[in-house]
Amino acid sequence: MPDTSLTTPRGRWFDDYELDQTFNSAARTVTEADVVAFAGLSGDYNPIHVDAEHARRSVFRKRIAHGLLIEAMASGLAHGTGIFDGTISALAEIEIQFRKPVYFGDTIRLQLRVIDIDSEPGPKRGRIQFSTVVLNQNDDTVVEGSWSVVFLRNRARSQPS
Numbered sequence: 001m002p003d004t005s006l007t008t009p010r011g012r013w014f015d016d017y018e019l020d021q022t023f024n025s026a027a028r029t030v031t032e033a034d035v036v037a038f039a040g041l042s043g044d045y046n047p048i049h050v051d052a053e054h055a056r057r058s059v060f061r062k063r064i065a066h067g068l069l070i071e072a073m074a075s076g077l078a079h080g081t082g083i084f085d086g087t088i089s090a091l092a093e094i095e096i097q098f099r100k101p102v103y104f105g106d107t108i109r110l111q112l113r114v115i116d117i118d119s120e121p122g123p124k125r126g127r128i129q130f131s132t133v134v135l136n137q138n139d140d141t142v143v144e145g146s147w148s149v150v151f152l153r154n155r156a157r158s159q160p161s
Helices: 032-042 052-056 067-080
Strands: 022-029 088-098 107-122 125-135 141-152
Touching (some): 032 067, 067 088, 067 141
């Protein structure tokens, strides 16, 4: 029997989703190295992120992570759940609200909840709308929003017998 482990998707197909299904990610600690790397990658050297003395005088009293870094980490945490593995067609839309700062050393995790199922764009794909909530180690919501994700349909299920 051939090894299909590299070609068989492990993720969930469009037809596998149900309203109100919830998926929880593993946790990840946000480090200074993460923030410095993101500043270099994005070119965003806002002193609230990279200058400890400036941040000490701010409303936050210390450096905070970039909001977009946290959203990017949420994307990685979502990937780690396995639900997108080999079945995602596209990330179509993101809405983000930044609720609380994330400090160096905070540990975040992601909760995804299915809030809409749309059979468009057609017979090979469908769109799932997730609410997204990023929580810190104290269960405070730090980022929330929604993602519209296009998934492949399972061809094996849609073929006539």
